[in-house]
Amino acid sequence: MSADARSGFAVPSAPGSGQSAPGSGIGAGVDIGIGTGLGGGSSAGSGTSAEPARAATADASAGAGASRPGTRGSAWPRATLGMLRTALAAAAPEWWPVWLGLAVLFLPTFASLFSGAWIGEEQGHGPMIFGLALWLIYRKWPEVRALGPAASAAAGWPVLACGLLLHLLGRTQHILMFEIGAIVLTLAAVVLVKRGAAALRVLWFPFFFMLFMVPLPSEFVAAVTMPMKMAVSWATEHLLFAAGYPVARAGVILQIGQYQLLVADACAGLQTLLTLEALGLFYLNLMRHPSAFRNVGLALLIVPISFSANVIRVIVLTLVTYYLGDAAGQGFLHGFAGMVLFLTALALILAVDSGLQWMARRRAGVRGKGR
DSSP, X not given: OOOOOOOOOOOOOOTTTTOHHHHHHHHHHHHHHHHHHHHHHHHHHHOSOHHHHHHHHHHHHHHHHHHSTTSTTOSHHHHHHHHHHHHHHHHHXXXXXXXXXXXXXXXXXXXXXXXXXXXXXXXXTHHHHHHHXXXXXXXXHHHHHHTOSOOOOTTHHHHHHHHHHHHHHHHHHTOHHHHHHHHHHHHHXXXXXXXXXXXXXXXXXXXXXXXXXXXXXXXXXXXHHHHHHHHHHHHHHHHHHHTTOOEEEETTEEEETTEEEEOOHHHHOHHHHHHHHHHXXXXXXXXXXXXXXXXXXXXXXXXXXXXXXXXXXHHHHHHHHHHHOHHHHHTHHHHHHHHHHHHHHHHHHHHHHHHHHHHHHHHHHHHHHHO
């Protein structure tokens, strides 16, 4: 059973991407409402001449527009746009050469990844990890800017040299681990050179999170994956047998009815475990629980949660094959099982986190009564 981990895992979009529209819409609505109301009131009250009424209406609308910072007559939006243009113009000479250099350096790498490794079973989580890491950097960047201008860290240049050397070796020798690892090193070096060590300390988690997209040596993966596949196959066999299904096992091959299924690396491999571990750590970083008991407990329980999600995925694929046939098990529902894996892991993480939250509150209540 060559189940894969391809899923439609949606990457969260960056916040703050549509903030200009509400401001403009409010300004237009206020301007129209004030002009209409004042015009009607003045014409009804004078009854003699339309010109003074129009003049009064125009004056009142202009005064209202000048006094409210959301109307078209206000200088506030123009000042804000002017400040934004000034900030972009000031940042352009500093950052555009950096973005241009990174694009020239890594665009060929990303083109190769999106047409090769990142569309396969083992490294299919790479785009998700990289996208989430970039979003975390974007989310933390206001804290970096709040640090103010900082001196360039001396360690930035050696780190940059190591990243470029690693990229050269990975690109010329076709070593995927070096090529992807160079992305992490080079981006960290840019932060060190441009913003200093304090900025890298603020952004430590996004760069640590990127390490989950770096592939491990194949020999190590093979050595660790086989025991995991055996454990998942054993658990699947015993659970289905307890439920009354005609199932047997020989190593990592499951026999159910007339079908034989091979538990592949993508179903219960080390990369799947690391992907689910990354998902759990991402959840922890977003929640930022103040309780150390809750954080440490959830981080440790992510490993058995990942194992349980893998078992559930293999059970789902086995039952799909048993009831609907081998074509269904290896077709669309096979890819859908990857989504089942991640949804199951997310549901288990939320359930375990809720249980740890209840335990933390109970411990806090017991301590409060003891005092």
